[in-house]
Amino acid sequence: MFNMFSAIPSDAEKETLIIPIIYAKYNPSLSIEILKRNQRRTMEQNLLGRVSLITGASTGIGRAAALSLARRGSHVVINYNKNRKEALETEKKARCFGVKTLVVRANVGKEKDVKEMVKKAVKEFKKIDILINNAGGPVKRSSFLKCTEKVWDEVMALNLKGTFLCSREVLKQMVKQKTGKVVNISSVAAFHGSPGESVHYAASKGGVHSLTIGLSKEFASYNITVNAIAPGLINTPFHEKFSTPERVKRIISNIPISRIGTPEEVAELICFLASDAGNYITGEVIRISGGR
């Protein structure tokens, strides 16, 4: 960071600001290139050596987040529930970036599992800098009148209780460290309500928004930020399980950007909020939905 109160710029300041300013006079396009490269490097550097725990990282957005964080040099704790084979595939890909990895099975809706997962992560890495509460889904689509107590309880356990339990256990560690970043993955369903097909899911994600706001205020004094990302339609195995091709087509026809999003696009936003670039952002719910 450029320190306006120091007369002598550090080497990093020279490289990030002064060199591009000098080039700007003689070669503006090169100057822009250097600035862009430096911006990328700054973001990558401040994730270097960090430890990220990503829930539901066996597939989809969780896997993309684990790989984007690993690409920037963060060690990754890869959580899964049922799909060990895919979790090991995420691990194999993450290791290509030279980071350390730990694969942990845990049902995020079960206190005992979550406590053990966090304990293992802290034992291995001595800290957790970043928590991505990503594990989630609608469990089953159904109209409100057909939503059973079992489905309601399961969806709340996965999306809301899971975020509560993982946040509580990891925040205990972050409070000791006096630093941390929590990113919760909710859904635009929380804004739309998903009438007729998954009001239960929308309600659980709405709860994640309230949790995000409350935690952001309760932990701000510990230098911990808590934000939520609300994705729209994203191309992951989620839709093989919970959507018909007709449903996907119908939603795309209502997206101003006219296409489905990619998990990598969501992962970029996750990395932004998890990096120092997001230091002054907390308690926000950011939509990534192509304008929907």
Ligand SMILES: NC(=O)c1ccc[n+]([C@@H]2O[C@H](COP(=O)([O-])OP(=O)(O)OC[C@H]3O[C@@H](n4cnc5c(N)ncnc54)[C@H](OP(=O)(O)O)[C@@H]3O)[C@@H](O)[C@H]2O)c1
């Ligand atoms: N895709 C979309 O269009 C979309 C839109 C809005 C929000 N989202 C949200 O984005 C998040 C990621 O979804 P995705 O699209 O990437 O779906 P996905 O590919 O189906 O991934 C879901 C992940 O959650 C894990 N998971 C499920 N139950 C779990 C449990 N009880 N404990 C721990 N992990 C569990 C799964 O692990 P196992 O397979 O190993 O069990 C899997 O890794 C979810 O919170 C979802 O609600 C997705």
